[in-house]
Amino acid sequence: MDLFTFIKPKNELEKSDEADVKKPFVPDEMWEKCPECGTLLLTTDIEENLRVCSKCNHHFRLNARERVNMVADKDSFVEMDADMESRNIIDFPDYDEKLEKNKLKSGEKESVICGTCKLHGIDTVIVSMNSEFMMGSMGTVTGDKITRAFEYATEHMLPIIVFTVSGGARMQEGILSLMQMAKTSGAVKMHSDAGLLYITVLTDPTSGGVTASFAMEGDIILAEPKALIAFAGPRVIEQTIRQKLPRDFQTAEFVLQKGFVDKVVDRRHLKETLSHLLKIHNYGEVEQ
Amino acid sequence: MSAFEKVAAARSTKKLTALDYINALFSESFIELHGDRNYGDDKAVVGGVGLLNDMPVTVIGLEKGRNTLERMERNFGAAHPEGYRKALRLMKQAEKFHRPILTFVDTSGAFCGIGAEERGQGHAIATNLMEMMALKTPILSIFIGEGGSGGAIALAVADEVWMMENAVYSVISPEGCASILWKDSSRAAEAAECLKLTANDLFELGVIERILREPTVENGKMFESLKLLICRTFEKNLAVDGAQLARMRYNRFRKIGAQKPELITE
Numbered sequence: 001m002d003l004f005t006f007i008k009p010k011n012e013l014e015k016s017d018e019a020d021v022k023k024p025f026v027p028d029e030m031w032e033k034c035p036e037c038g039t040l041l042l043t044t045d046i047e048e049n050l051r052v053c054s055k056c057n058h059h060f061r062l063n064a065r066e067r068v069n070m071v072a073d074k075d076s077f078v079e080m081d082a083d084m085e086s087r088n089i090i091d092f093p094d095y096d097e098k099l100e101k102n103k104l105k106s107g108e109k110e111s112v113i114c115g116t117c118k119l120h121g122i123d124t125v126i127v128s129m130n131s132e133f134m135m136g137s138m139g140t141v142t143g144d145k146i147t148r149a150f151e152y153a154t155e156h157m158l159p160i161i162v163f164t165v166s167g168g169a170r171m172q173e174g175i176l177s178l179m180q181m182a183k184t185s186g187a188v189k190m191h192s193d194a195g196l197l198y199i200t201v202l203t204d205p206t207s208g209g210v211t212a213s214f215a216m217e218g219d220i221i222l223a224e225p226k227a228l229i230a231f232a233g234p235r236v237i238e239q240t241i242r243q244k245l246p247r248d249f250q251t252a253e254f255v256l257q258k259g260f261v262d263k264v265v266d267r268r269h270l271k272e273t274l275s276h277l278l279k280i281h282n283y284g285e286v287e288q
Numbered sequence: 289m290s291a292f293e294k295v296a297a298a299r300s301t302k303k304l305t306a307l308d309y310i311n312a313l314f315s316e317s318f319i320e321l322h323g324d325r326n327y328g329d330d331k332a333v334v335g336g337v338g339l340l341n342d343m344p345v346t347v348i349g350l351e352k353g354r355n356t357l358e359r360m361e362r363n364f365g366a367a368h369p370e371g372y373r374k375a376l377r378l379m380k381q382a383e384k385f386h387r388p389i390l391t392f393v394d395t396s397g398a399f400c401g402i403g404a405e406e407r408g409q410g411h412a413i414a415t416n417l418m419e420m421m422a423l424k425t426p427i428l429s430i431f432i433g434e435g436g437s438g439g440a441i442a443l444a445v446a447d448e449v450w451m452m453e454n455a456v457y458s459v460i461s462p463e464g465c466a467s468i469l470w471k472d473s474s475r476a477a478e479a480a481e482c483l484k485l486t487a488n489d490l491f492e493l494g495v496i497e498r499i500l501r502e503p504t505v506e507n508g509k510m511f512e513s514l515k516l517l518i519c520r521t522f523e524k525n526l527a528v529d530g531a532q533l534a535r536m537r538y539n540r541f542r543k544i545g546a547q548k549p550e551l552i553t554e
Contacts, residue, residue: 084547090484090493140545147542169437171460171468174484175495178437178459179544182445185417186538193422209459211410212398212438217418231410231438232400240400250405260408 034058036226050267059224059267061204063106064113064130067163071271072117072126080116081148085109086141086173095172098134106132111166112142114149116158120275122284125153125160129210136166138210139173143180146214150187159197159283161274164215167233168208181213188217197281199274202229202252202261216260220277222270223252223261289454292477294486295462297454298433299396301359304505306334306349306392309432312503312511313518314338314347323374327407330371331362332395335378337387341519346382348375348443349392352433365434366399369412372442376416379423386530388426388522391443396461398439413442420445421538424530426522430500431455431487447525447537450498451487457495458485494544 030043036058046053050070051060062070068077085103088095103109111133117126127149129136146162153160169177191198200218205228212231215221223229230250238245248254252264265273278284289297297303310318318338322329335348350367353359375391382389398409420427429446435457451457460468462480467473484490487499503510525533 081547089545090482092482141547144545144547169459171465171483173545174459174482174493175457175490176493176545178441179495179541181413181438182417182421182441183541183544185414185445186421186541189418189422190538192418209438212413212442213417214414216408216411216414231398231405231413236400237402237405241402245402249402258406258408260411 032060034060052267057225057266059204059226061131061165063132064108064128064163067128067203068113068115068117068126070267071119071161071274073119073121076118077126078116080114080152081145082109082113084141084145086139088172089140089176090172090174092172092174098172102133106130108133110141110145111136111138111170112145114145116152119161119271119278120284122275122278123158124278124283125149125156125158127160127162129163129165131165131205134167134170136164136210137168137170138166138177138180139170140176140180142170143177143183146184147180147187150184150191153196154187154191154194157194157196159199159278159281160191161199161201162214162218163201163203164206164210165203166206166208166210166215168210178209181209184214185217188214192217192219197278197283199277201265201270201274203227205230205233207231207233221260221262222265222273223255223263224267225252225264227252229255229261290477291456291480291483291486291489292462294454295434295456295476295480298456303394303433303454304503305354305365306351306394306432307354308505309392309430310334310336310338310347310349312505312508313340313515314345318347321378324370324377326373327370330368330374332365332367332399333371333375335375340390340515340522343519343522344385344387345390345522346378346387347390347392348378350395350440350443352394363399365395366397367395367439368399368401368404369407369409372398372412372416375443376419379420379427383423383425383530386425386526388428388526389423389446390518391427391429391446393429393431393435393440393443393457394433394455395436395439396434397436398442413438416442417445421541422534424534426525426528426533427537428518428521431457431496436461445537445541447533447540448497448521449495450500451490451496452500452502453487454502455487456485457487457490458483 034053037056039055202223320336334351352365353362427446429444431451462476463473465479466475
């Protein structure tokens, strides 16, 4: 017994046994702690708030399907190329196991899902990357699916909305991953030359080969608050220059200030913003 | 040679740099052009115009420098955004005057630093990839040393990519790969093997068109035959309609890792 507890008078509650105290029973999965401000939040409340902390506005990470559901009209998403999945093409050690593990973990076959949907009734192609699958890294299938989504949009004269989240090119597929940067960029260019609208939504974190290709090629580049947006991640830079980086370096707000993002949009206003932008570009006009 | 010995050879300071090739191929006809017209002049990127057997050519190289002082001045060939933007400016200029573009790639990668991030390294590379794909003039890239990831491909969206026999081209450095995968950068040799980064590997993977014997300064004949090879390739591609050529360039990349036939039909 230390001095403090010795002199502190005990009240009735403290005297009683722990087991006697009746605490409300709350299963763990009902709570989530905000990693930013530490507030304990009811999972149902977070879900209702589009997974944004009601205290500090921290945007929790979403997986690819949650993102699509957030902006697509109910039941309007039709997935394309859902059957495409990565193979260990250059025979990289432990890659097969890693792929299997990530498929199980994410319930997805690749780090991106693509398809068409309606957004307030407006037809659009939608691409959503997934941080739960190998940190959204871009392998050949990722690149191929995204390329095909742009080609589909070009062929059908549709706009395209891309949610990015990625650690960069996938090293387990070597040089073939790097080639996807050029390939996707070529598909973006064709879509652009056809006079069609491409909106990027950068989410936390977007980095490496994805930042250095289609993520930065949108006609309009939006970002989620506080998202890390970088070419080289902070750790790589700290190692190179051997000094600590300021805390806000490479946040969406920082990148906006440097001129590489058009607008930082709160998740709760994103659908409105996207549909407004589509309308301004004459999509969703009543067909004759 | 093992993959990691190739990496060491590609990084060797004894290796010919981009300027060595430019001087040997263009001799006095090369005029260097500076600046990106936005921010500054990045010395890690050398660019200009010259004559290759009387053929006007725009030539751009990632230059590491040939001695310690030069290497520091040129940031060891690690370019900043303004370097890539200078390259794009010169390539657009080449398209305007319908000159073929020759690039020499030799870099450990695009520079990772505060200024590079602030000025949009990702944006600069992305823009080059997108614009190069559509340039209506022939582009040929030759890897003469290190081909480090995004910083290399930003100058290598070409009709054909050639590599010197001791050059490498990789998505990540072997050290970086080993430290991410095994938390141990000393296993770089093992990583180099896995990454398939040698000229032979890349030829087999269909990423490059040609492997070249490395010329030496003493052997002028080798430069002459390289010059001839480059000129012939340019002549062949200059005969193709510009839009068609850009389309062929897209298809060249489109087929790498393609899982299904293409969607767009002409």
